Structure formats: C-alpha cells, structure tokens
Amino acid sequence: MRIVIADDAVILREGLAQLLAVRGHEVVAGVGDAAALREAVAAHRPDVAVIDVRMPPTHTDEGLRAAIDLRRDHPGVGILLFSQYVETRFAADLLAGSSAGVGYLLKERVADLDDFVDALRRVAAGGTALDPEVVTELLGSRRQGVDALTPREREVLALMAEGRANAAIAKTLVVSDRAVEKHIANIFTKLGLAPSGDGHRRVLAVLRYLRS
Amino acid sequence: MERLSAGVASRPVAAARAAFGRRAAAELLYAVASLPLAVLGFGYAAATLVLGLGLAVTAAGIPLLAVGLLGARWFGGLYRRLAGRLLGERVRPPAPHRPGSGFYGRVQAVLGDAAGRRAMAYLLLRLPLALLHLYVVLFTWGWGVVALTYPLQRAFGLNDVTTRDERGVLRHGFVIGGLHLDTWPRALLVSVAGAALLFLAPRAVHAVVLLDRMLIRRLLGGSSAAERIRTLEETRARAVDDAAATLRRIERDLHDGAQARLVALTMQLTLLRETAPEGPVRDLAATAQATAREAVAELRELVRGIHPPVLDSGLDPALASLTARAGLPVELRADIPVRPTAAIESIAYFCAAELLTNVIKHSGAARAEIEVVQREDRLRLRVRDDGSGGAVVGAGSGLPGLAERIRPVDGLLEVDSPAGGPTVITVDLPSHA
Structure with a gap:
C-alpha cells in the first residue's frame, strides 16, 4: 500500500513509517498539519491516509475536519483517523454519510502490527476499521436491543462493528465460518435488521443500527 | 502617695506634649505644606474636567476625561504619601487599576474606576479645605504670636499703629472693638489673649486636619465593601479561569510529551518484535510492550479526569462522548448557542460526569437524560433518571463534592428526588466564571 501520514509529532510519524516499511508498505509522504496533508493527498493519491486528530494550529480536531474534507474530495482514498483518544462524537462525524473506507483507531493499536495492517487494508479496500473502545461505547449506548443477544452474539456483533470480515471473526473466536454466519443471521433477526448481502454491507447495516 | 502625685503631675505634661509636641508640629507643617499641592491638584482636576466635558461632544472628550481620572489617581497617591509621612495616616491604597483591552476597553475601564472618580472629588474638595487650613493657621498661630509678643513690640516700638x-x-497701639490697647495693663491683656490663642492653635489645626483625614480615608483609601466584593469576584473568576487554563496546558503537555513518547515506545517495541529473532528478546519486547500499553491507557484515563481533550471542541461533543461511555442509554439534548468560558464548560462537564456516575452507582435506573441549555448568561444542566430516587446531598452521593465544584462560580444545585423516583438534578451555572 501507498500511505500518507499526517501527525505533528515527528517521532510518531517516523516510528509508524519504519513499522510499515517492515511490512513492505511505502509511506509516500509524512506531513505535520492539515494543509500539508491536503496537498500530499492530492499529489500522491495514496491508498490510505493515516491522520492524527490533533494537529496545529489549534490542536483540537483539525485532523478530523481534514479527514471529512478528504472523503468528499478524494472518495477513493481510505482515511484512518489515528489518535491518543477515541471520542464517539468524532467517530460519528467521520462515519456520517457513508462508512466506506474510513477507520478510527487508538495510536497504541500499532502494538499488534498484524491487526493494524489488516485495519489499514480494510480501509484501503473501502471497508471500515473501528477501535474496540468506540465499538464498546456504541454497544453500551444501545443496551436495549443488544441485551437480547447472547454473549457470543454480542462478541460477533462487536467484531463486525470493528469492521472485520467473517473469516477474521471466525479466527478470533476460534469457531467455524458457518457458526459465524449463523450468529450473524440471529443478530440481524433479534435487532430487526433487514438481511443484506455481502460482508461489508452487513457491517454498514450494523453500524447504522448502532449509531441510530 | 508619691506614685499618686507623680500621676497627677504627668497628666498635664502629657496633655501639653500632645498639644505642642511632635504631632502638633507635624499637623502644622502638613496644613501649610499641602497648600501648593492643593492648588496644583485643583487646577489639574478643574482643567481636565472642564476640557473633558467641554469636548465631550467630540471624540477627544471622553478619552481626555479618562486620562484625567488616571492622573487624579496619581495625585491621590501623592496626598496619601504626604499624609502617611507627616500625619502617620496609613490608608490602604485602592486596588491597582486594571486596564481594559483595546482603546475603548481601556477608556471604559478608567471611567468605571471608582477609585479614580473618588480621587478626582478629593482634588476638587481639597482646595477649599486647604484655604480653611491656611485661615485657621494664620488666625491661631499667626495672631497668637503677634498678640503674645505685643508688650515686647510696644517696648521696642515695633508694629506701632497710630490712630486718632x-x-x-493720637493713640499708639492696636485697636480692637474701639478699645485702644495703648497702656501696659492693656498690652499685657493682649499678651494673655495671645497665649490663649496659641494654646488653642494646635487644637484648631488638629480639628481641620482631622477633617482632611476623614476625607482621605473616604476618598483616597481602599475600596468600600461593595467594591471589595466586586474585586474579589473578579479575582475569583480569574482564578477559576486560570485553573482551567492550567489543567488544559497540563493535558496538552502530556499529550505532546509523555503520552506521545509512550506511544512511540510502543511502536519501537513493535519494531523490535518484528525484527528480533524468535527467542527471549522478542518475548521480553512483548512484555515491555504490554507494560507500555498499560501506561498509555492509565495516562489516558488520568488525563480524562483532568481535562478531557474533546472538551476543547465544545461541551456538546464532550458530553456526547461522556454519555457514550456511560454504560447505559443516555439521551443527550444540548442547546448551546454561545459557548461558555472554558472553566464553565469544564465544571459543567465534570458535574455531568459525577451525576451520571451517581445514576449508575445508586439509582438503578435503566436510562437517563442529560439536558444542557444555555440562555443569556446562564447555563443549565439537568440530569434526569428513571431510578429509585431518594438522592440527598451527603451520604456518599457525590453531591457535596459537586456542590463544592460549583461554589466558586456561584452555581446553584437543585435536587428533586422523591423516594421511588424519578430523580431530577439541576445545576445552574453562569456562562462566565
């Protein structure tokens, strides 16, 4: 993958670039603010832009606003928001409209490089990658519907909401693909969601449900 | 017996000392020495007032008045020092003037400065008072000396007034009320009258200086109770704002410093795990990484308790994130047309957090509502739950802590929690500390 990194902390930009290089991904540009990010994305057309939420000048949510702009101007570029805090409101802003090709992760998730690179791939391919913390918050605020689910179904729902494919869910929970399919069908019935076709469409349906 | 007589003897001595001692000299000096300053001060005050009010229709008038008031404060300082030096009159100076921001802010701040206006009034009153001082000094001390020494003057042929x-x-000597003081007994009588005048002189000067002391205390001294309260409110608001700003700076420093470094450390340990051959080093890297991640998570929770970063984006998103983490369904309604100050946002946020914790810990509620409405100068936070009710301020409810939190900004706490519920708790805050 070709990646642009936007983070005002050089130490994090370089650390991340080094890690991605180990896995054979190319960081085509590393920038420190939102304006430079817009230029870099326009110039390099990367597969994914990894964007810190807090950047100069105000250090509040420049990265988020730049991400929303980039999704409008460059729909083909995957956007991964990358932050020391995950805020449900920021996730909601980012996911507003379409949830295709966006992600929102805590920075420390790079500790599991396989997982992190998998999230980047999903985002680059138009999928989603939501931090488990955000998902927990989303599930917490929808207690009524979610209460009807079995613990295993709740686990499957959480992993779906993170944006993971069925095979990954099966691997994480150490169950068969068919068992995952069955759980997903039950979840959709219990939450009153219309059955929808392929994996990613179902992820979007789940996210829509959790955010509504 | 001896002691008694000594006591009797010392009383008039002390009285004499008081009357003619250092204090009397200082008051006399003060009464005379302050005259030029009084003339100067009056001239200044009258000139700025006449010019300022005269030009009030033009743009220059009001700023000129403001400059005049600032100068009056300075003159007031001179008088205070003079009275302090000569009379030992220690008056607490008014609080230093706080300039406003921008040209008109500055002008407005000066015009609103009560200490400046009072100093101006003092400058105007001081001239008539100085003339009174002068009159009393000349009448008592001046005539006293002249009258006391009248026989001497006669003896040496001085001050010889000749009238018919x-x-x-032809008669030689003073005439008072048609009485010619030209015989020795009469001259001695004048001398006695002079002595009486001189005896009265320090008291008379003391009396008029006392009048000035009262004016100084009223007009040049520190603020009245109402003004003092206003000063306290202002400084308290500033302290509250400063505290909020400090917490925010600490959060920023942690975010850009320790937290960023710990995340970088996590990345470097990931790199070590990726590149080190399988074995003890890689295992140790994994352990170290787990520790670093725990530290990152702990630091994050700590910072959330100091100043949640999302608060910088506003109270609404901060409360949205708070309710999302609450662990029970919370409906949030926020109507905040004008952002309150950072300190108020912070107080409101932590009140909401505390109240939500209460809902979860004590009420047994299945759902809750948070409503934040900002209208004019007030911000009202209302937390409602469908739990068991019976919440009281005290008894580990966290409500006393909340009451303490809102006290520095004169916030109001209202608890409506009948047994059996529902509980509605309202926190009413000013929009600005």
Missing part, C-alpha cells in the same frame, strides 16, 4: 480716637487724640 474719637476725641481727636
């Missing part, structure tokens, strides 16, 4: 009486005879 009603019968056309």
